[in-house]
Amino acid sequence: MRLKNRVAVVTGASQGIGRSIANLYAKEGAKVAIVDINVAAGEEAAAQINAEGGTALFVSCDIARRSEVDAAAAKIKSSLGPIDILVNNAGITRPAMLHKMTDSEWNQVIDVHLHGSFYWLQAVVHDMIERQWGRIVFASSSTAQNGSIGQINYAAAKSAMLGMMRTAARELGKHNILVNAIAPAAATEMTKAVMTDPKFADAREAALKQHPLRRSAEPAEIAPAFLYLVSDESSYITGQVLSVDGGSMMVR
Numbered sequence: 001m002r003l004k005n006r007v008a009v010v011t012g013a014s015q016g017i018g019r020s021i022a023n024l025y026a027k028e029g030a031k032v033a034i035v036d037i038n039v040a041a042g043e044e045a046a047a048q049i050n051a052e053g054g055t056a057l058f059v060s061c062d063i064a065r066r067s068e069v070d071a072a073a074a075k076i077k078s079s080l081g082p083i084d085i086l087v088n089n090a091g092i093t094r095p096a097m098l099h100k101m102t103d104s105e106w107n108q109v110i111d112v113h114l115h116g117s118f119y120w121l122q123a124v125v126h127d128m129i130e131r132q133w134g135r136i137v138f139a140s141s142s143t144a145q146n147g148s149i150g151q152i153n154y155a156a157a158k159s160a161m162l163g164m165m166r167t168a169a170r171e172l173g174k175h176n177i178l179v180n181a182i183a184p185a186a187a188t189e190m191t192k193a194v195m196t197d198p199k200f201a202d203a204r205e206a207a208l209k210q211h212p213l214r215r216s217a218e219p220a221e222i223a224p225a226f227l228y229l230v231s232d233e234s235s236y237i238t239g240q241v242l243s244v245d246g247g248s249m250m251v252r
């Protein structure tokens, strides 16, 4: 077991990529906190891990609110112990062309990705410094590099997460706290519209023809990269962005 007795927080772990990460971390011996606003799915995800012999705790928390993050972190520490691993994975999209985007659409995306990640960084970092061990992984996106039509809010947020990640990596390296990012691509609720809506059929077909693997991924294919970056095997990797997208970014 590669994460035996580590305490891991995975935000946005009620479904999708986050849930796969939580499942895999639990299988590798970590005590996992599933942090999400989706209570029903989160409780179900935690119950499934516990039923399979792992240890998981669901904590309802809107990561865009500092008070909720601080309360969640306190609950996790008192129930599971000091936090060793943070995965800033929770995310949302509010697509609109830039000339039509509302302040609300802009703010919601910035609030979740940027403020949420920042609040969680601050919530875990003191204990990690004290213990001279920590692993932090951000879920970024190829959008950070390429932009994305109709997603100026999301592209801005995902790019800014990389700035946060690199700064945290530089500040925290001397404390044996490693900070990296993954740019994933997988079939989830978030990508469902693009994957299934008939109006995107032509774009989908064109993208698939260019895709080196000619297929999309399941979340379970993304999670092992998140395991690698928090395991002892990645002890000399920090400040990096790993694309786990079947090579699709390479051909854009």
Ligand SMILES: NC(=O)c1ccc[n+]([C@@H]2O[C@H](COP(=O)([O-])OP(=O)(O)OC[C@H]3O[C@@H](n4cnc5c(N)ncnc54)[C@H](O)[C@@H]3O)[C@@H](O)[C@H]2O)c1
Residues within 6 Å of the ligand: 011, 012, 013, 014, 015, 016, 017, 018, 035, 036, 037, 038, 061, 062, 063, 064, 088, 089, 090, 091, 092, 112, 116, 139, 140, 141, 142, 183, 184, 185, 186, 187, 188, 189, 190, 191
């Ligand atoms: N799926 C992809 O292809 C893809 C591509 C690039 C980046 N990403 C990123 O990977 C991460 C996971 O994406 P996914 O596809 O699994 O998405 P998803 O929509 O399936 O899951 C996101 C989870 O985040 C939770 N969440 C949303 N807002 C929250 C908040 N304020 N507080 C707490 N939890 C909140 C949701 O309830 C949900 O459980 C996201 O950051 C996403 O931007 C995904």
